[in-house]
Amino acid sequence: MPVPKRRGFVSRSLLRDDAYRAIRDAIVDGTLAPGERLSDGDLVEWLGVSRTPVREALARLEQAGLVRTKPGRYTIVSPLDVRAARAARSVTAAMHELAVREALPGLSAAELDAMRAANERFADALRRDDVEAAIAADDDFHGVLVTASANAAIRSVLEQFTPMLRRLERLRFSSLSGRRSVAQHERIIALCAAGDAEGAAAATRANWETLEPLLDALPDEP
Known part of the structure; x- marks a missing residue:
């Protein structure tokens, strides 16, 4: 997954809501394209946070229809529905x-x-x-x-x-x-x-x- 070049730009005290908004905005503005696989590790490195807020953010994004997850296999940016x-x-x-x-x-x-x-x-x-x-x-x-x-x-x-x-x-x-x-x-x-x-x-x-x-x-x- 090609993540934005700026890494660790968010405070370590990032809340799960901030992680959600950061990933959401990257999907909305096309930085993360439809069909692109999302790696927990890449998102953790980009945001500078632990896996927990990233996983919580991805769960919310799935509810919003912006990502699709196959447990244990992959998470992708949802194609336009x-x-x-x-x-x-x-x-x-x-x-x-x-x-x-x-x-x-x-x-x-x-x-x-x-x-x-x-x-x-x-x-x-x-x-x-x-x-x-x-x-x-x-x-x-x-x-x-x-x-x-x-x-x-x-x-x-x-x-x-x-x-x-x-x-x-x-x-x-x-x-x-x-x-x-x-x-x-x-x-x-x-x-x-x-x-x-x-x-x-x-x-x-x-x-x-x-x-x-x-x-x-x-x-x-x-």
Whole structure:
């Protein structure tokens, strides 16, 4: 397994959540490619931690659909599973809708400004064809409402299912209408500013449904 060149860059006090995020991000950004075998030893050397947090991280990643494990034989980065991604999109859209409804009654002017700033960064990243920055800004945009909802269950569900969708976006971002997403973000902001929870929730669902053409373009697994 070719691991990233930076080794031992994480503190020895790395928690299992940090190990999970480090490996997850490497899968999402394509550093660890679909079908690639993952060695406990290589991951331990790369992260600078013991085998226990690595194994716990791999178990969580399997639940999230990002790795596949055959006990005693191998662990690989999961190939893209379109059916699983469709399910993840449905769950993710529903969670973001719920976040809008729960956040809106107490949404502050500062939080609306944070959404506007994130969308500006998103638009700028698209103009520069910077996929990584665009996805980070999109996360920031939706994250304002998730944080404002103060619902730990929403955050937990999104933590599990969003990485699969971000992986698809990173690999096939050119298939998405990015400019359309900028306009949809603006509509969500306007509806939130007007206090229209149902309208903002519907607009949020429509935004996540822009992934559907991307999923349609990928072959289902046999």
